[in-house]
Amino acid sequence: MEIDVRATPDEWTVPPVPDALDLVVEAASMISIMTAQQLQRVEVMRREALADATRHGYALNEVIERSVRLELAAALSITEAAAGGLIAQADALVNRYPAALDSLAGARITARHASLLVEMLDGVDPALRDELAPRAVALAEAQPVGTFRRLLRKLVDSAQASTLSERAEEALRTRRVSVQPVADGMADLLLRMPAVEAYAAFARATATAKVLAVVEGEERTLDQLRADVLSDLLIDGETSSLVPGVHGIRATVAVTVPVLALLDDEFAATPDGVATVEGVGPIPIERARELCGGATDWMRVLTHPETGVVLSVGRDCYSPPASLRRLLKWRAETCMAPGCNIPASRCEIDHTLAWQDGGTTSLGNLAPLCKGHHTVKHHGRWRVEQVAESGGGLLWVSPAGRRYRTDPERRVPDWRVAERRVPDWREPERGTPDWREPVRATPDRRVPDRRVPVFRDDGSPPPF
Numbered sequence: 001m002e003i004d005v006r007a008t009p010d011e012w013t014v015p016p017v018p019d020a021l022d023l024v025v026e027a028a029s030m031i032s033i034m035t036a037q038q039l040q041r042v043e044v045m046r047r048e049a050l051a052d053a054t055r056h057g058y059a060l061n062e063v064i065e066r067s068v069r070l071e072l073a074a075a076l077s078i079t080e081a082a083a084g085g086l087i088a089q090a091d092a093l094v095n096r097y098p099a100a101l102d103s104l105a106g107a108r109i110t111a112r113h114a115s116l117l118v119e120m121l122d123g124v125d126p127a128l129r130d131e132l133a134p135r136a137v138a139l140a141e142a143q144p145v146g147t148f149r150r151l152l153r154k155l156v157d158s159a160q161a162s163t164l165s166e167r168a169e170e171a172l173r174t175r176r177v178s179v180q181p182v183a184d185g186m187a188d189l190l191l192r193m194p195a196v197e198a199y200a201a202f203a204r205a206t207a208t209a210k211v212l213a214v215v216e217g218e219e220r221t222l223d224q225l226r227a228d229v230l231s232d233l234l235i236d237g238e239t240s241s242l243v244p245g246v247h248g249i250r251a252t253v254a255v256t257v258p259v260l261a262l263l264d265d266e267f268a269a270t271p272d273g274v275a276t277v278e279g280v281g282p283i284p285i286e287r288a289r290e291l292c293g294g295a296t297d298w299m300r301v302l303t304h305p306e307t308g309v310v311l312s313v314g315r316d317c318y319s320p321p322a323s324l325r326r327l328l329k330w331r332a333e334t335c336m337a338p339g340c341n342i343p344a345s346r347c348e349i350d351h352t353l354a355w356q357d358g359g360t361t362s363l364g365n366l367a368p369l370c371k372g373h374h375t376v377k378h379h380g381r382w383r384v385e386q387v388a389e390s391g392g393g394l395l396w397v398s399p400a401g402r403r404y405r406t407d408p409e410r411r412v413p414d415w416r417v418a419e420r421r422v423p424d425w426r427e428p429e430r431g432t433p434d435w436r437e438p439v440r441a442t443p444d445r446r447v448p449d450r451r452v453p454v455f456r457d458d459g460s461p462p463p464f
Contacts, residue, residue, distance in 0.1 A: 021400055029107035035114075036105035042072065042090040092118040096129075099137045113140040116149050120156050128159055144339035150281070157282035158271040165284040196277050196287065199343075205229045206346065256330065256410075257288045320349055320361050329368050333409035336394050337373035344368040350377065352386050352394065363412065367394055 018026070046068050053064045065087070073083035093101040093114060100117050103109045117136050121129050135155060140148050157164060172194060180188045191198075209225035212218060220228070261273035268275075268285040275288030320328070329344035347368035353359030364386060369377060377384050380399070387393035391411040396404045 019400060021402075028110070032104050032107040032110055035111040036093075036101055039086070039090040039093055039101065039104075042086055043094040045072070046087055046090070089115065089118060092122060097121070097133055097137075099134060100140065103137055103141055109137075109140040110145065112145050113148055116140075116145070116152065120152050124156060124160065132156065132159055146339050146341045147334075150334075150341055153281055154276070158274050161271050161274050161282070162269040164274070164282060165286060168284045168287070195281075196283060199277065201230075202226075203345065205233075257285075261285055261288070317361055318355050320366060324361075324363065324366070325349055327363070327412065328366050331392055331408045331410050331412055332368050334368075335370040335373055336367040336392075336406050336408065337369060337376070338396055338404040338406055340370060340373055342370040346370065348374050350374055352384055354378075363392075367392065 049068045069083045073080045104114050175192050178190045205226045208229045257275040261268040267273040274282045332344045335342045347370050350369045351359040359365050383397040385395045392408040394406050
């Protein structure tokens with residue numbers, strides 16, 4: 001503790017005593033710092049071994065690196081596979097992502113952040129990788145691990161939008177089913193399939209399980225019910241043995257597509273034209289067009305302003321109307337608790353300022369929270385506020401007084417009346433640029449409407 005000896009005792013400033021959480025955070029920071037030092041020393045060890053082998057005339061680098069891996073595994077009492085992963089991680093952070101290593105050494109990110117960054121960026125073209133690395137580090141420093149993983153995946157996929165279709169087609173060839181036995185007569189059934197269909201299947205199983213969970217006498221957990229529902233569907237092919245309420249349940253998946261991407265292949269190949277599925281991320285535009293072609297099991301959201309959305313019902317009704325619920329979940333995409341990635345489609349709609357305290361049922365006072373975090377918000381002594389002018393951001397204040405901000409994935413368009421060059425529907429005067437010679441009506445031709453449409457002066461395209 002430092003004391004200003006020039007000040008009187010009454011003016012001495014004593015730093016606050018760290019609480020239990022401060023000590024946990026301090027230990028986590030030390031782990032990050034030590035991990036960075038370990039990785040740096042592992043890379044030094046590898047380089048020294050290769051340099052020593054070169055001096056003695058050994059040219060088999062693979063054998064030397066295998067020797068390093070073996071010695072590192074023996075010294076750390078870990079497997080050779082784990083030692084190999086440590087060497088690869090050290091090589092990547094020291095030589096390709098020094099900014100991430102510096103952030104790890106400064107305890108601004110965790111070792112898990114660094115591992116995810118290497119894993120996702122190493123699969124990108126080197127030129128594009130150098131461009132994305134600084135943005136990836138900034139994301140890692142600002143976001144918890146779960147949110148960072150999702151946003152970095154979105155960043156990488158958007159940057160590679162032009163090749164998304166080809167990569168998806170190649171990945172589609174790897175679909176398969178396998179069984180892995182586990183203890184006590186159980187086994188894991190692993191199904192690799194397109195992500196859209198996988199999430200849709202999980203959503204249908206979840207919806208069916210929730211119906212069964214409320215049946216009187218039902219004691220199975222939601223996970224157990226999901227497993228039993230999928231078993232019945234796969235083995236028997238139907239659900240006639242289940243309660244009547246589950247019949248007709250279908251999966252619903254939210255597909256978000258920039259409207260121009262549906263019409264323009266060139267725009268669809270840009271980062272701004274990427275189509276996404278809730279919980280999945282970017283998908284090929286061909287798949288998005290297929291899903292938006294009219295199937296009733298898919299919720300289609302076009303990212304172009306559309307009028308008629310119910311944004312508030314004030315104090316007239318506690319439960320938000322269906323259109324407002326869909327808008328809230330589309331805006332957030334996930335639970336709005338810090339670091340939570342549960343899809344918004346599985347969340348409950350929470351009044352930030354409670355209804356009984358005067359809160360309104362409006363876009364500015366609602367947010368999706370998963371059941372667990374909804375309970376914590378109301379009974380865990382947390383305080384939650386809507387961030388003004390943020391478009392749906394929440395400020396979470398913990399019982400210890402720490403503050404965490406979460407922001408939705410998207411902003412709801414702000415619809416405003418544009419400035420007009422010509423007053424609404426005014427007849428243009430003869431001789432002006434908007435004047436058109438009247439067309440005489442004939443039995444097979446209607447007179448075209450000569451009213452002047454509204455234009456924007458800001459250069460943006462008119463709404464359509």
